[in-house]
Amino acid sequence: MSTGADVVIGRLLAGGVDVCFANPGTSEMHFVAALDHTPALRAVLCLFEGVATGAADGYARIAGTPAATLLHLGPGLANGLANLHNARRAHSPVVNIVGDHATYHAEFDAPLQSDIDALAGWPDGVVVRPATASALAVSVDEAITAAVGPPGRVATVILPADYSWSTAEDVAVVPPAAPVTDGPAPADLEPIAELLRSHGASSVLLLGGAATDAAGLTAAARISSAVGARALVETFPARLSRGAGVPPVERLAYLAEQAEQQLAGISHLVLVGARSPVAFFAYPGKPSGLVPRGTHIHTVEPADLDRLVDALAAPGLPPAPGLPPAAVVPPTLPAGPLTVANWVEVIGALLPERAVIVDEANTSGLLLPAATAASPRHEVLTLTGGAIGQGLPVAVGAAVAAPDRPIIALQADGSALYTISALWTMAREQLDITVVILNNHAYAILQLELARVGSAATGPQSRSLLDLGNPDIDFVAIATGFGVPASRATTAEDLAEQFRTAVRQPGPHLIDAAIPAWG
């Protein structure tokens, strides 16, 4: 007979979950000990729970299957919530194993006692609390099923310590046979096709979710080319294909003012895996919805894009009118002091084959898409939920999921500090990650946002709250402290040389790039 901990591990593996990003405590010790019996479940130690949950998000975005996290009671889960929020917005499947006190211990209200269920249900999480140790097998199966979806979700199994150490049955759950049906009738795409034929020039296809892979982007570009509709990608895609061979479909801008310009004058908006666009924040006197009044909104499933191509008899690519101008060659290497304009050219010029870019560059990265459009084919993972501190953890998860691909983490300085200990996990696991810190010594986005909300930093307190200088933060020293080799770049030549070296050598590297803020 196995212990509950053994059963949980066994069911995770049976469900295809073979990586666990872990930050355990006392109530998880039997689970930790059980890992020695089952080395097939790879445990990756993280020094903060937000690293573990962000890593699970990054893993899922690349692997397409969930990783587990191992978290310690309510406070441990609390520390992981912000990146679970991002994972939810990315529809990433994640299975949290949250240790709890022994069931009989709860009534004693020991110091770490809290309402774990309330946290696990936020935001929109699936919570599975087994009633007995022998219910653990079914609980884990349920959580995996819920997490995998579709859509991908965050699901949490609460694991009381006494269930972990008790004997428990490992009941393999036979999923109910799917009812034999013909499935839903295929959507009738002719109305959309007709609409696009007649109103293509005033239509926008907004792509999100599964439609942002190379196939989806190509299909959209073909439709765009055939009918003159514009294609746009949602502002913060979970996983976006880019680079050589992929149509460089423009993204809807983060700044509402720009997004409104992109959508100005349209009469029809076709949502393909994306939600109807809204402003990231509210601003005084500005609308929250970004779709022009009177626009007709339609929906097409990403899986139907190819049929829509056929219905429109859309010609192949290239060449094709109606697309944004494609960069034909990557940028050439720039020279001189680093600027917001030239650092992206260095990345665009030197991006290695099959890279994964984890983009939390924020304001410093506004010009990145143009610079990488003709780089080798790659994928971009973005900050889906706006909870900063996601980039370094997602890079950890992506690297664990794809050890043979170079991971490029482009990381704003302020955001990096929420989950900076991710660097240590990169060093311990020798993950092939090149971190470029865009170090402008400021919450530059807030300096921008302060003006956008119609206010201004007129005095020392507000200026001070948006400033990361005094003292300047030295990421070379911090990275060194966590065991990651690091260097500082102040010119484009520095960055190019250090980036080349970092990509060529195995294991993690960090470049602290001195980038001025905009303006």
Add this chain to the structure above:
Amino acid sequence: MSTGADVVIGRLLAGGVDVCFANPGTSEMHFVAALDHTPALRAVLCLFEGVATGAADGYARIAGTPAATLLHLGPGLANGLANLHNARRAHSPVVNIVGDHATYHAEFDAPLQSDIDALAGWPDGVVVRPATASALAVSVDEAITAAVGPPGRVATVILPADYSWSTAEDVAVVPPAAPVTDGPAPADLEPIAELLRSHGASSVLLLGGAATDAAGLTAAARISSAVGARALVETFPARLSRGAGVPPVERLAYLAEQAEQQLAGISHLVLVGARSPVAFFAYPGKPSGLVPRGTHIHTVEPADLDRLVDALAAPGLPPAPGLPPAAVVPPTLPAGPLTVANWVEVIGALLPERAVIVDEANTSGLLLPAATAASPRHEVLTLTGGAIGQGLPVAVGAAVAAPDRPIIALQADGSALYTISALWTMAREQLDITVVILNNHAYAILQLELARVGSAATGPQSRSLLDLGNPDIDFVAIATGFGVPASRATTAEDLAEQFRTAVRQPGPHLIDAAIPAWG
């Protein structure tokens, strides 16, 4: 007419809240701008929300009044929850100001939208969501009143961005006149006095909350001396007086096995501001409650301790029998490589006058109390809720509350990394904090706990999850990166020299002390 942001700041100041530990985002920009009109509210920038909430806890423990935090939407609050859990367990008053989207923006489910109320209510928090901008004044007053208590609580005002930027009335709330009563009749202490006279030798006074100040400890020691009862302090007091002139009352041990020995054989337990003791965690086959079966439990309010002294006609101190042996002189300075036994002697020998010790030393600090019993009078702030990552933030708050006192943060390595960016706030604010990192390159407490739950690290995965080596973490480099001068100590002589220097010089310092793990 003021804006809502102005009103919130005005009501905070009117309620005696003049420090705000802030990690703002876009939805808080009007609040940030309003700080320039009202410099009396001191804003202290933190780079992570857990630093802000922990600092508010530390501030409250020293100042006795609440600080505010400024947090960004649900994910920002989520990042601060673990240290709010500790604050709740400390009964520290804290007033969170959590920015929200504009009220009309919520329905658009923008990326950062979430259920803030659910998080703010965890754990047992008071949530105030104003219905209009003009309700803000009352909302802030309500939150301050709830926070101040007694008991001290965590209270949260949710501040929608549109209320922040709208005009709002600053209605000074006149608190309802307290009903004129004679107050509750004073407790009849004679039964307890009689009990202690007849069963003193088999009784324990367990002191917590307000009873752990010098007056409470002295009163308890006098009672103890008069009737032969033992006095103990709860395991994790929020604020404990110690050192010269304060009776060195022993603390109830963290390890349940030791606590059971401390309570073995008692027939009466008198709780004075403390809760009935329970095991921190459950362990297979061990009881959760620590009080021996058949023990009679009684309660005395801390405010009644002096009357109990009178009722017992307890003689003054010293000398007095029945006390734990008092250390008469501080330890002498040890020599040789650092050990778990000698580093505490260095602290005990060199502790400056009026120090505040923030103790998150965990396993490395087990011998600290004995070594500091005869040091100059000081106070100790402990990890009340078990959510690690509390020490450095609490030190920030304590230093802001008491700029004229030396703050000594004794910090375990693993725990330090949850909120390490607190170092930057120490540097920016030039807080007089000496951080000693007890760097044993391990989650040593989990190595201990693994054995205590009846398990063992028998393989590479479990050993790896409890080990912080590979790579070793260099806190000198990390502190330097955050702008805090730092040095490494490997011998007792190093530690003594570096500690002296750190205490003598203004501003923060960090000492990375190489301490072996137990055993």
